[in-house]
Amino acid sequence: MLKVNPHPDYPPEEGRYLNWSSGVMKNFMLMFSISALALFMLFCGQTSMAAEIALPSPSYKGTVSVEEALKARRTHRSFQSRPLTLKKFSQILWGAYGVTSQRYGSFLKTAPSAGALYPLDIYGVVGEGGVETLSPGVYHFRPENHAIELVKQGDLRAEVARQSLQQMWMAKAPLMLVITGEYNRSSIKYGPRGVTYTHIEAGHVGQNIFLQAEAIGLKAGIVGAFNNQQIIRAMGLSTSHDPLLIMPVGYSD
Template sequence: MGDTMEIQLPDIEEIKLEDVLIKRRSVREYCSSPLTLRELSHILFAAYGVTDERGFKTVPSAGATYPLEIYVNVRDVVGVEEGVYKYIPERHSIVRILDEEVGHELALAALKQMFIAIAPIVLIIAANYERTTRVYGDRGFRYVHMEVGHVAQNVYLMATSLGLGTVSVGAFYDNEIREILKIKEYPLLLMPVGRKIE
C-alpha cells in the first residue's frame, strides 16, 4: 500500500423524508455511471455520521458504544482513486486502506452475486462486538445487530433521496470478506450503491 490518503467529504444537504419512505426499494441493477463525491459523502454520513459535539451519530447505539466500522469499496467515484477506504465519522472523511478496489472479490465471496462487482461503491458494515458486549454482556450481540439495521435503513433512504439504488446483502462468507479487506472486525452486511437502470 502507498501513502495514507485521507479525503475530506463535502457538507450534507437537507432532504424531505416522506418522499423517500414511499420510494424506497431494493435495487440490484446499476448503470455504468460513476457516483460523485457529494453522493458518496451523503451516503456515508447517513450510515454513521456524527451529528453533534458529544459524538452521537445518525443511528441509535446501545449506551453510545458505536460498535460498527464502515468500509467502502470505491470502484467509480469522480475524483476519488479506486480502492478500499475506511470511513472516519469524527472527521467525515475516508482513509484508503487498500490501493485496489475489490468489488469482484466481494461478489465472489457473496455467493457470486455479481451485481456487487458492478456497483460504483460497496459499503461493508463490520462490527467490533466487544465495544458493546463489555457493557451489556451477551445481550450486546442483539444490540449490535439492531444497530446494523438502523445503518442499513439510513443508507436505503439516503440512496433513494439521491436517486440512487442499493440493497442489503447478508449472504456471504464472513472469513473471506475479512481476508479480502484485511480487517479484524466481523462483516455483517454489504450494501452496493449505484445509479438505477430506469
C-alpha cells in the same frame, strides 16, 4: 444481630463514609477503564495506508421528504456503471453513520446505539471509476472527522461478489458499502447482549443508507449472505471487524 464496623479505627459514621467513597472510586475506575479501552479499540482497530481524505460537508436539508423516501425505497440489484460524485459519496456516508452532534464529549450519530458506544464501522469498496476523484480501493469512514482513509488499493468488487455466494450482480455497482461490527465495543458494557445490540444497530444503518440513497437520486441493494472470513481477507480488514451487511449503491439501471 451484631453489626461489625468494617473500619474499627474509625467511628461507625466515618466507616460508612469510607465504604461509600470506596464504592464511588471503584465505579469511577471501572468507567474510566471502559472508556479507555473503547477509545483504544476505536483508534487502533484498523491500520490505514494513507492520511485521511477530507470529504465535502454533508447537506442537512434535502428536497425529498422522509415519507417520499420510505415510499420509494426498494432493494435494487441492477446498476449503471455511472460514477458517483464525491459529494454524493460523502452524503451517503453521513446519512448512514455520520455525526449529528456532541454531548458530554461524545459524538452522536445518525443511527441509535445502545449506550452510545457505536460498535460499527463502514467501509466503501470503490470500483474503477466508481467515485469521481477517488482511486479504486477500500476506504474506511471516519465519522468524527467526516473523512475517509484508504485501507487497501485496487478494484475489489468482483472478489467481494464472489465471496458473497457468487452474487456477481453486486460487482456492477460503482460502490459497495460494507457495515462491520466490533462486538467488544458494546459487550464490554452489556456482556453477551452487546452482540444483539450490534446487530440491531447494523439494521438501523442499513435503513439509513436506503433512505439517504433515495433522497439523493441513488439506489441501494442489500446482501447478508457471504463468507465473513473471506470478506475480511479480501478487504484487508482487522479480524475483529465482523462483516454484517454489504450494500451496493449506484444509479438504477
